[in-house]
Amino acid sequence: QKEVEQNSGPLSVPEGAIASLNCTYSDRVSQSFFWYRQYSGKSPELIMSIYSNGDKEDGRFTAQLNKASQYVSLLIRDSQPSDSATYLCAGGTGFQKLVFGTGTRLLVSP
Amino acid sequence: DVKVTQSSRYLVKRTGEKVFLECVQDMDHENMFWYRQDPGLGLRLIYFSYDVKMKEKGDIPEGYSVSREKKERFSLILESASTNQTSMYLCASSLLSPLNGEGEKTQYFGPGTRLLVL
Numbered sequence: 001q002k003e004v005e006q007n008s009g010p011l012s013v014p015e016g017a018i019a020s021l022n023c024t025y026s027d028r029v030s031q032s033f034f035w036y037r038q039y040s041g042k043s044p045e046l047i048m049s050i051y052s053n054g055d056k057e058d059g060r061f062t063a064q065l066n067k068a069s070q071y072v073s074l075l076i077r078d079s080q081p082s083d084s085a086t087y088l089c090a091g092g093t094g095f096q097k098l099v100f101g102t103g104t105r106l107l108v109s110p
Numbered sequence: 111d112v113k114v115t116q117s118s119r120y121l122v123k124r125t126g127e128k129v130f131l132e133c134v135q136d137m138d139h140e141n142m143f144w145y146r147q148d149p150g151l152g153l154r155l156i157y158f159s160y161d162v163k164m165k166e167k168g169d170i171p172e173g174y175s176v177s178r179e180k181k182e183r184f185s186l187i188l189e190s191a192s193t194n195q196t197s198m199y200l201c202a203s204s205l206l207s208p209l210n211g212e213g214e215k216t217q218y219f220g221p222g223t224r225l226l227v228l
Contacts, residue, residue, distance in 0.1 A: 036219075042221070043220060046218070049216055088152075092214030096214065097168075097214070100152050100153040
């Protein structure tokens, strides 16, 4: 089992809809999780971090962590075409390191 | 704002050349990382450093070496470039995490260097 797994997509949603991105993780991953957005040809940029069980909201973004089920999700409300990108889920592993999923590509159509 | 810069955005090199990629961060971060990113494989850790002159191998260190002589600067060296090292190279930095308690700190990425080895 990969340490962090994501569906590669693409996930297609219409403008204004809620996009739901999911990530599962193995026992080897610690309890710190991060969502990064990566536009084509660009580097990853942090959207949110979450450390505790439950929800964390920041503007249109909500991260959810469920430790019992070992999954992390990112909800994007009122999706915009500018949200079209690849979303990387990452979790802590080992000493000072993160392990990344391969990313889910999101397409928001006008 | 954290700023991580990389010496080149695009680089073209010949097989067998020695290649230097430089990364500089301005936020006094202890940790610095080098990743490569390839389609379908995601981000893979090559090396990281948690202090000056300290380095740790990541998942794919073969064919690479690193140097960290100053806290703000972390260099990736391809001793003899090969075509299978054509990739996007990403540098990142983060604060040192405590060994217990808060968990891993956010990593901030530079703009990346797209390397083509012919």
